[in-house]
Amino acid sequence: MTSTVLGLEAEPWLTVGDRSFTSRLIVGIEQYADPAIVGEVLSASGADVFITTYDLESEHRSLLLSDLDQQIDLSELLWIGTTSFARSAEAAMRTAEHLREAFGLDIIKLDVRGDDNAPDHAGTLLAAERLIADGFSVLPFVRPDPAVVNALQGLGCVAVRLMASPVASYRGVENPSAMRDCIESLRVPSIVEGGIGAVSHVCAAMEMGATAVLVNTMIARAAKPAMMASAVRRALDAAVLARSDHA
Amino acid sequence: MTSTVLGLEAEPWLTVGDRSFTSRLIVGIEQYADPAIVGEVLSASGADVFITTYDLESEHRSLLLSDLDQQIDLSELLWIGTTSFARSAEAAMRTAEHLREAFGLDIIKLDVRGDDNAPDHAGTLLAAERLIADGFSVLPFVRPDPAVVNALQGLGCVAVRLMASPVASYRGVENPSAMRDCIESLRVPSIVEGGIGAVSHVCAAMEMGATAVLVNTMIARAAKPAMMASAVRRALDAAVLARSDHA
Numbered sequence: 251m252t253s254t255v256l257g258l259e260a261e262p263w264l265t266v267g268d269r270s271f272t273s274r275l276i277v278g279i280e281q282y283a284d285p286a287i288v289g290e291v292l293s294a295s296g297a298d299v300f301i302t303t304y305d306l307e308s309e310h311r312s313l314l315l316s317d318l319d320q321q322i323d324l325s326e327l328l329w330i331g332t333t334s335f336a337r338s339a340e341a342a343m344r345t346a347e348h349l350r351e352a353f354g355l356d357i358i359k360l361d362v363r364g365d366d367n368a369p370d371h372a373g374t375l376l377a378a379e380r381l382i383a384d385g386f387s388v389l390p391f392v393r394p395d396p397a398v399v400n401a402l403q404g405l406g407c408v409a410v411r412l413m414a415s416p417v418a419s420y421r422g423v424e425n426p427s428a429m430r431d432c433i434e435s436l437r438v439p440s441i442v443e444g445g446i447g448a449v450s451h452v453c454a455a456m457e458m459g460a461t462a463v464l465v466n467t468m469i470a471r472a473a474k475p476a477m478m479a480s481a482v483r484r485a486l487d488a489a490v491l492a493r494s495d496h497a
Numbered sequence: 498m499t500s501t502v503l504g505l506e507a508e509p510w511l512t513v514g515d516r517s518f519t520s521r522l523i524v525g526i527e528q529y530a531d532p533a534i535v536g537e538v539l540s541a542s543g544a545d546v547f548i549t550t551y552d553l554e555s556e557h558r559s560l561l562l563s564d565l566d567q568q569i570d571l572s573e574l575l576w577i578g579t580t581s582f583a584r585s586a587e588a589a590m591r592t593a594e595h596l597r598e599a600f601g602l603d604i605i606k607l608d609v610r611g612d613d614n615a616p617d618h619a620g621t622l623l624a625a626e627r628l629i630a631d632g633f634s635v636l637p638f639v640r641p642d643p644a645v646v647n648a649l650q651g652l653g654c655v656a657v658r659l660m661a662s663p664v665a666s667y668r669g670v671e672n673p674s675a676m677r678d679c680i681e682s683l684r685v686p687s688i689v690e691g692g693i694g695a696v697s698h699v700c701a702a703m704e705m706g707a708t709a710v711l712v713n714t715m716i717a718r719a720a721k722p723a724m725m726a727s728a729v730r731r732a733l734d735a736a737v738l739a740r741s742d743h744a
Contacts, residue, residue, distance in 0.1 A: 448701075449732070450698075451697075457695055472742045473743075477741070477742060481738035481739040484731045484732070484735035484738065485700060488732035488735060489732075491724055491727060491731065492696045492728040494724070496720075
């Protein structure tokens with residue numbers, strides 16, 4: 251899928267094997283009950299990544315791929331897996347293995363969160379190391395802590411997802427200087443995620459130097475998710491355009 | 498000029514006599530040397546207001562209307578005057594009189610600034626009162642000071658322009674709580690202006706409840722002003738769309 255902003259042909263910002271991430275907006279899709287809305291949100295957002303979940307405990311409602319396939323041209327999207335329900339390194343690793351066995355996915359959006367739903371840094375580092383050793387390409391989620399971020403980069407993560415503020419908090423980037431430092435210290439792409447609750451937060455994250463932004467709850471809980479996805483995409487495009495003036 | 502955002506037909510946010518302001522982005526155009534660029538910037542911004550200056554002292558370079566008319570369909574735009582070069586209430590009033598005599602303009606973007614280029618509140622209040630008594634519709638520029646803002650509203654100003662941060666400072670809204678308070682206290686439209694230096698600032702101003710945003714230096718000093726105007730417009734559209742979800 252090719253995307254353009256005002257005639258600027260977008261270049262991939264991350265390539266893993268023969269698969270490329272081009273859209274700088276990624277949307278989470280695990281909170282939806284209606285496959286038609288997932289299709290509308292993906293389309294309005296311009297996202298080119300499709301995030302597939304696997305719930306080891308079957309505690310979370312999730313849409314069936316067979317239903318989604320009616321609404322979305324899944325072949326147009328880059329599939330990645332997520333461990334967002336995992337509460338331990340071990341659960342994350344088992345989830346990743348299931349995703350590889352079931353769907354052939356080997357790019358993993360790695361989440362290991364504690365009971366407070368915040369990233370568990372020790373568990374994330376352990377799971378990242380094991381999954382990379384096991385052949386996965388890993389995109390871990392952590393707070394903007396320079397030591398942790400550098401350790402993940404050293405392990406060979408293909409990108410690092412940096413928490414703006416607690417998931418679903420709508421507070422935006424709470425610590426801009428730590429965020430900027432982490433982004434600057436990374437040689438791999440940085441994805442700002444968590445707590446993005448306003449279009450100004452999307453622009454601000456990009457202005458801090460983020461490579462991409464992942465938005466989930468703000469769109470999923472909107473009265474009109476597709477409209478909100480379109481708003482977020484416009485904000486992101488605005489920031490990309492503005493940034494290209496300084497490039 | 499009608500504008501739409503994703504199928505939302507934009508309603509005028511301010512009507513003065515038979516003239517309507519619909520675009521929520523206003524761009525200053527007095528810093529340009531090339532009329533072709535003014536045309537490109539106005540087009541890319543979607544602005545529907547054309548701001549005409551008159552320099553009593555002839556100290557400032559300004560483009561000739563005859564040159565601009567080659568580049569822009571001036572009949573499509575709502576013309577207003579500005580006193581942005583005035584350094585006293587008296588100079589502002591004389592400028593407004595000249596603008597009415599020369600161009601028939603009676604909607605005035607009122608600026609009375611001190612030597613520090615910041616709004617002179619006493620001079621602004623005086624000029625606003627006199628100009629309104631003289632039949633002008635006045636849009637004054639002040640800091641977000643509740644007492645001053647309420648006084649201007651009491652005088653009958655059709656809208657109030659609230660300073661985000663010093664002109665050309667690129668610092669965005671420096672005092673969000675004062676800005677929010679002033680916007681909430683106004684029954685007339687609020688325009689956030691001054692110091693807007695990033696697309697995130699445009700979104701943030703709208704998220705604080707602004708009716709419209711005026712951007713000048715950020716676009717005029719960009720390497721590619723029309724591209725930056727397009728970026729700013731996308732950011733504003735993003736905020737309008739997002740806000741409509743909560744409406």
